Amino acid sequence: MPHWIAGLLGAVLTVYLAGGAYLWAFQEQFLFAPGPPPPPPAETEAPDMAPLTLTTADGLDLVSWYAPPPDDDAPVVVYFHGNAGNVAGRAYKARDLIDVGYGVLLVGYRGYNGNPGSPGQAGFRKDGEAALDFLDGEGIGPARRVLYGESIGSGTALPLAVDRGAAAVVLEGAFTSMVAMALHQYPIYPAGWLLRHPFDNLAAVRSLRVPLLVMHGARDDLVPPEMAAALVETARDAGVPRVDLALFPEGGHVDLFEHGAAARVRAFLDGPS
Template sequence: MEIIAWLIAVYVAFCLLALFGHRWFMYFPDATRVAPAAAGLDGIEEVEIAAEDGTTLVAWYAPAKDGKPTLLYFHGNGANAANRTPRIRTIQDDGFGVFYLNNRGYGGSGGTPTEEHNVADARAAYDHLIGLGAPADSIVLYGESLGSGQAVRLAAEKPVAAVVLEAPLTSTIDVARPIYFWLPLGLLITDQYNVERAIGSVTVPLLILHGAQDAVIPVDLGQRVYRAANEPKHIEVFPQGGHLDFFDHGAWEKTRAFLAPWGHGSTQQ
C-alpha cells in the first residue's frame, strides 16, 4: 500500500507541475532588445505598442513597396526579431512590408507570454498596423510554429488578405501527448492554441508550409490543420525540411508566388 500511495503522490506531483508550470516548457523567451540597424537591417524602424493592459510591446516595421502586401509576423516559442533577421531581410528585399511583433518577454517586450496575452497582443499589433496606413486587404498574417495560433485566431476576427502558416500545430496538447501521454493534458494545460479548431472560422486564402522531417511539430499535424481548413487553401511539404528551416528549401519562393495576387494594390508610405 505504501508503494501505491507513493506512486499516486508522484503522479499528483507531476500533474501539479504540468498545471502550474507548463508555460516554463512552452515559452523560451529571448528578452534581448536589439535595434534593427544593430542587426544589420536598413529601412526598418522599431515601434512600441501599448497592449490593452498597458504592457509595452516592441515590434519591427518596414512598409511595403510597389503596392505589395505587408506580412504581420507572429514568431514561435523561441525566437525574436533579431533571431529572424535573415528572413526579414529576404522578405524586405522583395518589397514586401513586414510588421514583426515581439511577444511578451521577447525582444524587449514587457510582460510574460500566455495564450490569452499573445492573442490580445496580436489584435493590438493589427490595429497599430492599420493605424500606420496599411489597408486591411493588404495585410497577410504569417504565423510561425506556435505563432500560427495567433495568426489563425486573428484571421477569424479581423479582415485580412490571406494567411500563411509555417509548421502549424493542431494544438499544444497534440504536440506534448507523445511524450506526456500518461498525463491528462487537456485538463492541465491552459495555453492550448487549438489551431485545428480555430482554422474553421478562417475564410481567406491559406498557405501551409511544413517540413516532412519536422521533429518538433510533425508534418501530420500540419496536414490535419490543412484538412480542417476552408478553401481556398494550399499546402507545401518540403521533403528535406525540418522545423523552421523552410527558407533553405524554397519556402519563400512558394510564399511569394502565393502572394502574387496581392502584388498590385495601394502602395503604403
C-alpha cells in the same frame, strides 16, 4: 491485495500526481522561452527595419520591428514568431520577405525582446491586436495584411485572421493544438485539463475564410508533419477558399526559409485566389 503492491501503487500514483502538478504549475516555462533583448535592426540581416513601439489594450508598451511596404499596393506580412528567441532571430526571414516585395511587421510579444509583461495566449492576442490597430492607422487594412504564424505564433495568427480579417494566412511549423502537442510529448497526462494556453488551431481554421498556405518540414522533429496535414484537411473540409500545403523534404521545424520558403510564399500570394 498484498501490502507491498498497494504501497507500490500508492508510490506510483504519488509520483504521477506530483508530475502533473509540476507540469500545471510551471507550464509557462515549458511553453515560452524568451531570448535576450535583440540588437538594433542595423546589426541584423534586416537593417532597413525600424523599432516600433505599440501600446496594447492592457497598457503595455511593446517594441516590434517594422519595414513599411514599398508601395501603396504591396501587402504587409504580420509575422508572429515562435516560442523561443527574439525578433532579431527572424531578421533573415524578414530580409527575404522584404526582398520579394512585402512590408514586414515582426510582432514583439510581451515578455520577449526586453518587453514588459508575461507571455501567454491571451496576452499574445492583445499584442497582435495592437499590431493590427497600428496598420489600420496606417491605412493598411485586412485586404493588404498577410498574417504569418511560425510555430506557436500560428495560435495567434489564425484566430486574428478569423476575427480581424486578412488577405491570406501563412503557417510555418504549425500544430493542430497545444493540447495535441502536450499529448504527443506527455501522453500519460490529461493535457486538456492541465493547459492554460490551449492554442487550438483546428478550431480556428474551421472558421477561416481566406486563403491558407501551410508550410512544414518533412524532418520536423518537434511538430509532426501529420499535424500540418490535419490542418489542411480540416481547412478544406470547412470550405476555406484556397488551401495549399508545401512540404519541404529537407526542412526541419522553423528553418524553411533556408529551403526556399520566401519564394513559396510569393508564389502562393501571387497565385489564383
